[in-house]
Amino acid sequence: MAAIEVHETIDGFRATLDRARASGATVGFVPTMGYLHDGHVSLMRAAKGANDLAVASIFVNPLQFAADEDLSTYPRDLERDLDLSAAAGVTHVLHPSVEEMYPTPILTTVTVADITRRFEGASRPEHFAGVATVVAKLFSMVGPCRAYFGEKDFQQLAVVTRMAADLSMPVEVVGCPIVREPDGLAMSSRNVYLSPEQRAAAPVLHRALTEVVAAAEAGEDDVAVLRARLVDLVAGEEEAALDYAEVVDASTLEPAVDLAGPRRVLVAAHFGRTRLLDNMGISAPGV
Ligand code: AMP
Numbered sequence: 026m027a028a029i030e031v032h033e034t035i036d037g038f039r040a041t042l043d044r045a046r047a048s049g050a051t052v053g054f055v056p057t058m059g060y061l062h063d064g065h066v067s068l069m070r071a072a073k074g075a076n077d078l079a080v081a082s083i084f085v086n087p088l089q090f091a092a093d094e095d096l097s098t099y100p101r102d103l104e105r106d107l108d109l110s111a112a113a114g115v116t117h118v119l120h121p122s123v124e125e126m127y128p129t130p131i132l133t134t135v136t137v138a139d140i141t142r143r144f145e146g147a148s149r150p151e152h153f154a155g156v157a158t159v160v161a162k163l164f165s166m167v168g169p170c171r172a173y174f175g176e177k178d179f180q181q182l183a184v185v186t187r188m189a190a191d192l193s194m195p196v197e198v199v200g201c202p203i204v205r206e207p208d209g210l211a212m213s214s215r216n217v218y219l220s221p222e223q224r225a226a227a228p229v230l231h232r233a234l235t236e237v238v239a240a241a242e243a244g245e246d247d248v249a250v251l252r253a254r255l256v257d258l259v260a261g262e263e264e265a266a267l268d269y270a271e272v273v274d275a276s277t278l279e280p281a282v283d284l285a286g287p288r289r290v291l292v293a294a295h296f297g298r299t300r301l302l303d304n305m306g307i308s309a310p311g312v
Contacts, residue, residue, distance in 0.1 A: 029111040031118050035126075035166050038119045042080065042168055050077035052170040054196075056163050059083040060100040060214040061109045064204040068173040071201050073114030076171060081110055082119040082163055084126060088134075089155030100217055119166065126162065134158045137184045137191075140278045144269055144291060145180050145302070156181055157188050169195040177203045177211050179289055179304045183278055203303075205231065211303045223296040226264035230292050230303040233258035233270075237290055241272075241307045246284045248272050259294055268293040268300065275306065 032038035042052055053072025057065050073079035083106055090096040103120065110118055134154050141153035164172065172189075174182045186198045204212050209231030210224075219227060237255045245251060255270040271280050275287035288307040293300060 027116050029107055029116060029118060031107065031120050033121060033125065035121060038117065039166050039168065041117060045078050046169065052076055052167065053079045054167045054170045054172045055081040056160060056172065057081060057083055058085045058099065058214065059106050060102055061106045062212045062214065064175055064177060064212040066109055066113045067204050068175060068201050069110060069113035069115050071199065072171070072173050079115045080117040080167065081115045084121055086155060086159040087123060088158055089152050091149060091151055100214055135161045135188060137188050140183050140187060143278065148268055148293070153184050157184060160185050161188065164189065164194050164196050171197045171199050173199050173201055175203060176200050176304070178302065179291060180278060213301065215299055218299040219296055223264050223299065226262050227296055227301060229259060229262040229265055230294060230301060234290055234292060234303055234305040238305045238307050241284060248281050248283060255290065255292060259292065264296050266295040268295060
């Protein structure tokens with residue numbers, strides 16, 4: 026396993042990657058907030074597999090947390106993260122302080138319209154401006170690269186893809202499949218917040234998605250029926266309080282009225298104070 030270089034300064038990280046590219050290397054970049062799990066590791070392996078250099082960032086971005094959210098308690102374990110990153114083939118990690126990332130109060134932010142309005146954007150109004158802004162900064166620091174994001178945060182993947190295209194960033198955004206626990210729960214750094222009862226209940230999201238997608242693929246093409254089934258299945262779990270459940274057009278993220286085209290089923294629910302997200306694609310006949 027190659028030694029891992031940890032960069033606390035943006036200049037040092039940028040210079041290293043510029044040098045690597047100048048000698049012909051391609052760069053695969055995985056932005057994270059740390060407290061890594063197998064979902065993050067799968068992105069790192071994908072970055073390593075398709076590029077000469079796999080690099081990552083570990084930064085808990087204050088800009089994307091609302092005042093009442095879990096910024097101060099967000100789980101952190103840098104040593105373990107570096108071990109997992111190195112084992113996945115990552116050789117350079119940017120781990121800046123908040124002061125390094127935001128030396129002065131930020132006046133410039135990136136806002137992506139329309140696709141940020143619903144779902145996570147409705148529940149967390151400042152969230153996507155915070156995400157888009159930090160990802161734009163990170164893309165500017167990393168330079169030309171492929172950047173790997175999980176489908177776990179499907180709306181985030183759509184937002185980042187659109188931002189990179191709209192702003193002609195020299196970055197190819199690559200979406201990667203959701204990695205799950207054996208019982209179907211999508212891996213998330215926030216799963217550690219769940220009580221044993223909530224953890225036992227949480228796979229309901231994956232079960233509900235699986236059932237609804239199977240119904241769609243078996244020929245149920247009434248979107249209202251599919252959505253109602255999803256709502257009922259989550260409502261049947263008393264630990265879960267549904268936030269949203271919707272079948273959407275996979276590229277515009279607008280609620281779908283039919284299944285004529287790529288569709289995604291999105292769901293979010295509270296388990297106590299922890300909000301969990303999940304989603305699944307429909308490969309319906311004719312799609
Ligand atoms: P985070 O550290 O939560 O900001 O996530 C960093 C990246 O890992 C994002 O692109 C996430 O979508 C991705 N990710 C998080 N959980 C999973 C998962 N279970 N499977 C695949 N990718 C994931």
